Amino acid sequence: MNSNLSILDYNLGNIHSITNAAKTVGFTPKVVKTADEVLSSDKLILPGVGGFKDAMNKLNEDGLSQSLKEYVSSGKPILGICLGMQLLFEESEEHGNHTGLGLVKGKVKHFPSVDGYKIPQIQWNQVKANPQAKLLAGISEIEHFYFLHSYYIDCEEPNGIVSTSRYCGMEYCSAVEFGNVLGTQFHPEKSGDKGLKVLENFYKFGE
Amino acid sequence: MKTKRIIARLDVKNETLVKGVHLEGLRVLGFPSAFAEHYYSEGVDELLYMDVVASLYGRNGLIDLVKRTAKNIFIPLTVGGGIRNEADVTALLNSGADKVCINTAAVKDPSLIKRLSDKFGASTIVVAIECIKDTDQSYKVYIDNAREYTGLEAISWAKQVAELGAGEIVVTCVDPEGTGKGLDNELVDKIASAVSIPVIAHGGVGKPEHVADLFEQTCADACAIASMFHYDAIHKVEFDGEGVHGNTNFLNSKATKKNLTPCSIPELKQHLHRKNIIVR
Secondary structure, three states: OOOEEEEEOOOOOOHHHHHHHHHHOOOEEEEEOOHHHHHOOOOEEEOOOOOHHHHHHHHHHOOHHHHHHHHHHOOOOEEEEOHHHHOOEEEEOOOOOEEOOOOEEEEEEEOOOOOOOOOOEEEEEEEEEOOOOOOOOOOOOEEEEEEEEOEEEEEOOHHHEEEEEEEOOEEEEEEEEEOOEEEEOOOHHHOHHHHHHHHHHHHHOOO | OOOEEEEEEEEEEOOEEEEEEOOEEEEEEEOHHHHHHHHHHHOOOEEEEEEOOHHHHOOOOOHHHHHHHHHHOOOOEEEEOOOOOHHHHHHHHHHOOOEEEEOHHHHHOOHHHHHHHHHHOHHHEEEEEEEEEOOOOOEEEEEOOOOEEEEEEHHHHHHHHHHOOOOEEEEEEOOOOOOOOOOOHHHHHHHHHHOOOOEEEEOOOOOHHHHHHHHHHOOOOEEEEOHHHHHHHOOOOOOOOOOOOOOOHHHHHOOOOOOOOOOOHHHHHHHHHHOOOOEO
16 A cells, blocks of 8 residues: 655644654655645645745745645545645635635634634534544444534535534534545644544555 | 633643742643653643743743754643743754743733734734632732732733733732632633633643633633643652752652642543533
8 A cells, every 4th residue: 555645844833743643644744835736646645734825925935836736636635634634625715805725615604603603613622523424434324533623614515524513503514525635624643543443544545 | 603712721840840829839730741742642722831030030041942842742732931032942942842921021012912813813812811819809910920010900900911912811810829728700701702822721720620620700711830741640640850950859759739629631621511511
């Protein structure tokens, strides 16, 4: 099995945690920074903590947006985590309207303000997983994962939604799987054994 | 769906796990990484490392510990103690911390909160507030592990902290801290209702009922617990006293502690489940 994994470092977020977690499930992770490195990757994780606009600016400046699109059209797997998952979508309303990578149809929106719910959501929330999803294989239908975010994805392609969660009185998309384009709103690298299981599924993905 | 978080707090001095009373009078309990691994295996939701002497001596000795912890523990890790500037935060995040916790430096220069929040994201910045009830019944803010009085009023400082862009607040109830007498729920609720960001309550948990009371009587989002877990773990974590500096008399005696019902993480979570409080 090819254990190569590229983790894109675009100066946003904690690369350390995801690198350690990837090693634990069998990957040989490499932190990459350039468009060429993205294109020559076998498997890719797009992490991210921080703002949508800053992230897209950085990806556009360094030619990474284009290389990510080319990488995905070659059919190789990508896993976006948290902000990294949101970047896969068309646009975000975080501090104005900003265009995303547009690999999946949908928009990133702010959680509505509802009494008793704090924003950002910082908690282990339940994930209602589709047992058919490759990314969520072996995850029981209701499992807790660690979330940390203020914006959620309004996904326009329901077929690819493989898990949902509830916050602010609404149900939202917490993981997607569109062919080779995968994403989790939660942090698998911070969700204990179950999170490692999701990363292990990504390790086995496509084999 | 709102799940309450149970956080194990580990006070660290010279790379040793310690625990005091009112944040003072520290006893050596063992190696923090061994306790952290034990809590992770028991299903704790987060870890909080506090270098309890760092702000006093103006240094930061947690980096190696954080690196070791991040290698095999896959839950959120917050690190605090002695953080003064952007460079300190960068160093901790690059070592594997997910969030950093600031107190003294934030009081001395509140604009630091905004600068750190802008640079690293609000969700990375936790502000600790050490509170003591004044003779006029108002709560006042202390720094340097409650050694120094600031004159700041706690609720308005909490609001300011939230406005400046902090992602979370840790409220330490200094009066009951380390005594096992229970949290100051009045204080926690005042702060948790005054801000729209998550609030972690800390200081005084001595038995599982105290945690249930906290979540039933306040809108706190999480509870950070030290003694109650440590005095349970102390019998389960291997420790031979080698290479440890500090007061180990207590440790060697394997004594128990007054006002404290040692409790494991699964035992606490079962107790909360029975009370219909949602935890992982």
